[in-house]
Amino acid sequence: MIRQRAKSFEVRADAQDDFNQHTQKVMQDMVWTGTCRSWYKQGTSGKVTGLWPGSSLHYIQVLAEDRWEDYEWTHESERYSYWSHGLSWIEEPGLDPLGATKQNMIEAMTTLPKKDSDLSFYLWESDTLPETCFPSGCSEEIAQDGGDLVWKNVLQTATSVDVDNHAAVACITVPV
Numbered sequence: 001m002i003r004q005r006a007k008s009f010e011v012r013a014d015a016q017d018d019f020n021q022h023t024q025k026v027m028q029d030m031v032w033t034g035t036c037r038s039w040y041k042q043g044t045s046g047k048v049t050g051l052w053p054g055s056s057l058h059y060i061q062v063l064a065e066d067r068w069e070d071y072e073w074t075h076e077s078e079r080y081s082y083w084s085h086g087l088s089w090i091e092e093p094g095l096d097p098l099g100a101t102k103q104n105m106i107e108a109m110t111t112l113p114k115k116d117s118d119l120s121f122y123l124w125e126s127d128t129l130p131e132t133c134f135p136s137g138c139s140e141e142i143a144q145d146g147g148d149l150v151w152k153n154v155l156q157t158a159t160s161v162d163v164d165n166h167a168a169v170a171c172i173t174v175p176v
Helices: 013-027 058-065 098-109
Strands: 006-011 073-075 139-143 148-157 166-175
Touching: 006 013
Parallel strands: none
Antiparallel strands: 006 073, 139 148, 148 166
């Protein structure tokens, strides 16, 4: 939107109508449409408002898929003016109003599933933290406990002003 110099955009009326119809159809068999009073339907009956028609993960996944065709766009000038002189912003970085640094940051912050993620696509494996991130006196033990892998992290915490010295034990059990 920044690169294309979009001035404004708004949801098209037909897209909003389709979304509303879809939402009410999905909601008709959910608890929100029961006979109890609820602010979700402004009383005991009526159109359900204020909820996404699905789970939280479903909401995140749907928002990750841009549907730009559902919007009316207004541009600063004609819509293709950002094509400029026929050179890519990679060839002429100064032509990029967004900047390559910001573009790299945006790509790193995507909500799309990564290759090493599971159903919780917002969680993925990463590099181990450097030793400097842990307090001194940290030791790790790995042991088997009835078929489960148990990781124990024993910390000895000592502050530079010697306020309090104590040991904390955290135990995480992971099914194997």
